[in-house]
Amino acid sequence: MSRGFVLLVDDEENVRESAREWLVLSGFDVVTAPNAEAALAGFNARGCDALITDVRMPGMGGLALLAEARRRDAALPVILLTGHGDVPLAVEAMRGGAHDFLEKPYDADHLVAVLDRAVSQRRLNSEVERLRDAVGASASIETRFIGDSGPARALRAQVAQLASLDVDVLIHGETGTGKEVVARALHDFGKRSGSPFVALNCAAIPESVFESEVFGHDRGAFTGAAQKRVGRIEHANGGTVFLDEVESMPLGLQAKLLRVIQEREVEPLGSNRHVPVDVRFVAATKADLRAESDAGRFRADLYFRLATVIVTIPPLRQRRQDVALLFRHFCIEAANRHGVDPREPDAGLLTALEDTDWPGNVRELRAAAERFALGLTLDPGSAVAGQANQPSLAERVATYEARLIAQMLAETGGNTQEASRLLGVPLRTLNEKIQRHGLRPSRS
Known part of the structure; x- marks a missing residue:
């Protein structure tokens, strides 16, 4: 060339x-x-x-x-x-x-x-x-996953091929690499594009309402169920169900999800009806699900059922030549969004950006571009170091949850049943959270 x-x-x-x-x-x-x-x-x-x-x-x-x-x-x-x-x-x-x-x-x-x-x-x-010209458009996969590096081109080719195949897909990638972007591309460029794309964040839905939310319920199925509710999976009929952070799903719910994926039917709470569903399942994880299943933290049968095809998204540090293009694209997006004149990054800044590891990947780079577009000083090294030391929202929520549980255990003298009642969560859920946070309920 x-x-x-x-x-x-x-x-x-x-x-x-x-x-x-x-x-x-x-x-x-x-x-x-x-x-x-x-x-x-x-x-x-x-x-x-x-x-x-x-x-x-x-x-x-x-x-x-x-x-x-x-x-x-x-x-x-x-x-x-x-x-x-x-x-x-x-x-x-x-x-x-x-x-x-x-x-x-x-x-x-x-x-x-x-x-x-x-x-x-x-x-x-x-x-x-x-x-x-393509911002806001969805005419091609290139507008969804931007980059001219070998890994970016390979990913686009794989997504284009899989979009036309009606198979379940497991997407693996670090935080911020664009797992939902790939999931939506699989949906939008496939034959199911005219039907719903339903995203479920498995880490964000409380276990106590998961079944009702995902599988639906009949009227009177439980206290407060005044009317029938169509679950999220049934709502996606004909389309795609995206299971984000699937590694966060409790083992008990994994078994129920496995049955739905295998049988392609849901059984709403309080009902003996089996409702057939025609959906494609796309799951995403930042964890090594094979290792998690080997360790007993994730059902092996569900892993093998989800992993019909695995799409691995490369981290930004493995496609550094895309950094400058992405940064400038995000700067234009941010300038258009905020109604300001686009700023042109100089060669020195672009080189520094390419030399940065970006632990938060594309999401972190987008945030840096937003600051630059707004006229804020951007030092890639210190900005990334500062962000890397700042806990994410999920980490802050987890810290607060652990502190609250520890406080309640102390107040109840280590009585987990009483603590679960006061916190308003099932005992099993509380015990799982105690184990996850490494807490030890000690009786006084």
Whole structure:
């Protein structure tokens, strides 16, 4: 692949030809012109990645060429070649939109480095413009899972293939990698797209209401059940059920879910009816479910039933070349959302972003882009370190829950039955939470 298409303008033939030869050997496609007028006569903005021009030339000078080129294509990177006395002029030109300037005689390797940055910016701008047109649209998988790296392309190809196959899927990925994005793409680009997509966060639904919420109930099934309720799975009939954080589901409920997945029917609470359902199950987890099932914390039969096909989402640190593109895309989204002018990240910031590990993955990068778009100072290293040290909402809720349970156990002298009554949760649920948080009820 070419490193970029370059238009080189210089009235000195020796300088022009030696630069052309070096750039061609370095992998660029180069077209030369002896003056600005000839360059403009054959100027094709769409096919050009960068323009290099001498400042002082007979007829139209380099600064006038810069102005005309940017009038035709404001995003075209223009690099000025200057003599020593032209440096102040070149600096002023950069304020007017020039990408960079090189003082003659320039180092050939430095010219290549400057061109690489310019071409990279040009291609990123082109891609961002394409994405800008696609923001809010769902016409292609590329608009859902953005990236040009090998892992990103492989994931898109896998999702495109699986979307048309009516099989259950298990999505595995770290926090913030985009598991629900992939789940929705599987639904939206498949034959079930016209039916409901129902997302269930298995960690957020209390065990005491899980069956009623998910499987439904008949009137009078329990105190307060004044009327029949259609469960979430039945509501998704014809569509997709997304089981997020499936590793958080208690073992007892796992057995009931397994039966639904195997039989493709639900039995509402308080009913002997078996309601057939036509749904596709897509589960997501950040845990190693195979290891969890081997350790007895997740039912092995449910794991094997869910894992008909496994989609693994790569963390952001394994596709660093996508970071700059994602960041700029999120900046545009945030600017549009907040009604502010888009800010352009410089090359130094983009390099620093690419060098960051992003433990929160795409979600964390999106948050950083939001801060940048709003004009806040962004230091990738310290920002990530600060965020990494900040507990997530789930961690804060878990800490509060553990503190509350420990306090109630202390007040009841370790009587878990009394504590469960005061907290309003089933005894089994309380015992599971005590075990999960590593608490030890000690009787006074």
